[in-house]
Amino acid sequence: MERIEIGHGSGGKLTRDLIEGLFLKYFKSPELHSLQDATYLPGFEKIAMTTDSFVVQPIFFPGGDIGKLSVAGTVNDLTVSGSVPKFISVSFIIEEGFPISDLERIVSSISKTAESAGVKIVTGDTKVVEKGKCDGIYINTTGIGDVKRELSPKFVKPGDVVIVTGFIGDHGISISLSREEFEVETEIKSDCAPLNSLLVPLFDVPGLRFMRDPTRGGLATVLVELSETSGLGVRIYEDRIPVRDEVRFICDMLGYDPLYLANEGKAVVVVDRKDADRTLEILKSHPLGKNSQVIGEVTEEKGVVLVTSVGGMRRLELLEEDPLPRIC
């Protein structure tokens, strides 16, 4: 088989061939191999569930692909909720005529990413639609986690510190540059990565209040939502926010604001000030957190304020419209 045909979504023989010839080759968990429509999971006390559909364009980009992204995204959503990611479902909508070789690359990437994150893919689904009714492939992942620590904007207090776990904007810039032809040669790759090995150790920090991965809408959106939900304010300092020079340069060129660009391998972490050093130490001991930085603090008064490098104040708001749709 070279290309996906309508019959691959029929539930009949061609579907079976696709499952046995391709998906099961990469997805090794016995739960999935039972091929039941629903999957038994060993029980635990308190579980978390999250879902995301991925429609990123292009599906292959520097630093990742839609498969890696779809696992990392769900793993990260579970992790920042204070849970250890355990199980994941994967559901495909595929366009007729989609190359099997591309699908194999994606499935392999899903498998690798899940393995590296220690999550099991336990159930799945495939639908095929006609040409022109999809953009190659869309993927939904839904995840289940074992809740270890309840985190919430409601736990945040004035004086808490706000940490970001590394350079922001890489994913957004990488996607943007891979869509268009630019004169610029760049080394920027998407930061797409599962963050559970970085962040789960923080569950033992007593002063940990809240975490969120700044994906669609970027760092600014996470902070605005944190402010709205907590009823408190956030003040961040421009010169402390880690942004690569190259990203800053390309943002200037294309008219993007790095604060609103998507990240797929970063977290915003809010902790009690007295646990800030310990938190930074844990984060910096991990390769994905070595550029972690305290970028600001929680304040009494609602709203998010950016203190610019020249000492000005700028209020951050929610975006009206995404400058770069379909980044995840």
Added chain:
Amino acid sequence: MERIEIGHGSGGKLTRDLIEGLFLKYFKSPELHSLQDATYLPGFEKIAMTTDSFVVQPIFFPGGDIGKLSVAGTVNDLTVSGSVPKFISVSFIIEEGFPISDLERIVSSISKTAESAGVKIVTGDTKVVEKGKCDGIYINTTGIGDVKRELSPKFVKPGDVVIVTGFIGDHGISISLSREEFEVETEIKSDCAPLNSLLVPLFDVPGLRFMRDPTRGGLATVLVELSETSGLGVRIYEDRIPVRDEVRFICDMLGYDPLYLANEGKAVVVVDRKDADRTLEILKSHPLGKNSQVIGEVTEEKGVVLVTSVGGMRRLELLEEDPLPRIC
């Protein structure tokens, strides 16, 4: 707002408007209202998980719509696995320009169906893609159930009876007729319905072995898969299989085989022969099961055989290609 715009998938203000203005209007569970990326669920001992993406065309059809279908489908997958459906995630991929009024109809239908099935929608996601990159709307639902009874093709034994819970083929015919212009006037509606209230009472029947909802690929596909997985055979009798005269007539006209047509509100139930009467009694006492019928039995020799009404034998196989794609 009249139509979906690209910004509705941005994660910013327009997304918020859509969530607060429309989704939260219908989805009432507090877990969803927390608006976290991942959701805490109260724990239970053993859980089941299932996922499905829905790409049905048309999205509104006699007897249902893509919203009702997406909840019923996942509820049914959990139920036939022997679990009580508890929690569901809903994830949308929506085409730019999709009418908000249609989305509202769908969201309302999701809400009503979930409520009638007693499942809570606990997390969700929305992506918007450009015109021509989707066919209006696609929906993924992923469900979590509380496992009460482990059911499996492996538990099936020769001599067990095979029951179908009512008329087959209604969904397939309804979808087919709503796609094209026919001279025939018909009353046939999709059978789309959550089956947990019908089937959960069977969990107390000691001889219950296996259940499956015959959706894509129909009754024949379920039985062929049962035979392959169990290593046993199935013999069914054409004159015992409930098919409406109208469905049979339209099948003859269009060249469909009702055994391969999708159902969205029926189950195949395999039970120990000595519990057949009790099972039928339970099923027939429910409006969705009043036309339940024993259609055959499990045999020693692998393969599925249809005994025709004139006494001939026909071997049933998996479909090579779906005669009617995108029925769910």
